[in-house]
Amino acid sequence: MSKVLLGPQPFIYPMPAFLIGANVDDKPNFMTAAWCGIANGAPPMVSVAIRPRRYTHKGIRQNWTFSINIPSVDLVRETDFCGLVSGSKVDKVEACKFSVFYGKLDSAPLIEQCPINLECKVVQILELGSHSLIVGQVEEIHVSEECLTDGQPDVNKVNPFVFTTVPAQNYQAFGEVIAKAFSIGREIQAKDSG
Amino acid sequence: MSKVLLGPQPFIYPMPAFLIGANVDDKPNFMTAAWCGIANGAPPMVSVAIRPRRYTHKGIRQNWTFSINIPSVDLVRETDFCGLVSGSKVDKVEACKFSVFYGKLDSAPLIEQCPINLECKVVQILELGSHSLIVGQVEEIHVSEECLTDGQPDVNKVNPFVFTTVPAQNYQAFGEVIAKAFSIGREIQAKDSG
Numbered sequence A, B: 001m002s003k004v005l006l007g008p009q010p011f012i013y014p015m016p017a018f019l020i021g022a023n024v025d026d027k028p029n030f031m032t033a034a035w036c037g038i039a040n041g042a043p044p045m046v047s048v049a050i051r052p053r054r055y056t057h058k059g060i061r062q063n064w065t066f067s068i069n070i071p072s073v074d075l076v077r078e079t080d081f082c083g084l085v086s087g088s089k090v091d092k093v094e095a096c097k098f099s100v101f102y103g104k105l106d107s108a109p110l111i112e113q114c115p116i117n118l119e120c121k122v123v124q125i126l127e128l129g130s131h132s133l134i135v136g137q138v139e140e141i142h143v144s145e146e147c148l149t150d151g152q153p154d155v156n157k158v159n160p161f162v163f164t165t166v167p168a169q170n171y172q173a174f175g176e177v178i179a180k181a182f183s184i185g186r187e188i189q190a191k192d193s194g
Helices: A057-061 A072-085 A093-097 B055-063 B073-084 B091-098
Strands: A003-005 A019-022 A025-032 A036-040 A045-050 A065-070 A114-129 A132-144 A162-164 A169-171 A177-180 B003-005 B018-024 B027-033 B034-038 B045-050 B067-070 B117-128 B130-146 B160-164 B170-172 B179-180
Touching: A019 A045, A019 A057, A019 A072, A025 A045, A025 A072, A025 A093, A025 B045, A036 B045, A045 A057, A045 A065, A045 A114, A045 B034, A045 B179, A057 A065, A065 A132, A072 A093, A114 B117, A114 B130, A177 B055, B018 B045, B018 B055, B027 B045, B027 B055, B027 B091, B045 B055, B045 B067, B045 B117, B055 B067, B055 B130, B055 B160, B073 B091
Parallel strands: none
Antiparallel strands: A003 B130, A019 A025, A019 A065, A036 A045, A036 B034, A045 A132, A065 A114, A114 A132, A132 B003, A162 A169, A169 A177, B018 B027, B018 B067, B034 B045, B045 B130, B067 B117, B117 B130, B160 B170, B170 B179
């Protein structure tokens, strides 16, 4: 048996890349996350692991709501960017030119450019160590009309991408590496909002 | 804004497909799951959502341990199979010709044919409704030697695949649909073990 011990780490990559949204001090902010999962079927719930010191975490605690926005490959630059900088320093909505809208929950900001937007209400927060595991109930989903097939979001039209860590930190679409992680987002010239 | 309301559902596909392992009544069993996530960095933790009535769930409750095995595309048939049948009726290890081994935890069965195997100890189980969200601490990872690049599992060598739901329930490799879900696994002729 040619197995090698790697030591404990939460390695289940590739995982899809998401933009997690929250209103922080009443202003929309977004962070990049791949540490998400489906938590429950009925009622529908999702989970996201976020470090407590993150700016987005502050907004989630303030309102007990958040959003998950699924970006297409054409948003890889913006997605990477939202993982590179903190909303405490930069207005990411302005830098990325996101059109923000709200649905049923008035404190879960949604990105119009992302083909899928989930509005979530926090159900539970587990403090597990380095991260808080935030479990949210999906209250509503918005889908860009052109990404639907028979009324459901078609993954081939949504065209999402995954985050991989080895051999390099990349985003991979289905079939190709489209950008290098922690790199391409630097092309966006951010202005400090403070 | 051409957005359509979809109604609440936990839609964050595509998600990677995994084989969740547990010893049930001291015998190894595996089920297919895409409802997994990374839950914490340090200590390393993962989550998996499983219906309480599932046979694997019984084993996880018995031992408070489980495994996550990441299959390559060449195991798509076996992976689909493990989602189609219950371990209460069929010996899936025998049907799939899995070589099972154990690592640090003596009750978390691992599949040698899967390039990555995570041994997990249950930290917490949240009863969220239709599913239990099982949070497990990763105790050890085993990786097939040929899938390593610089000592880390290389996603391109591991060659995992994702589960998609629309336009059809498929497994998709990076770049192509390799098999139809809830279908190709039926090619395996299962013998009832009971």
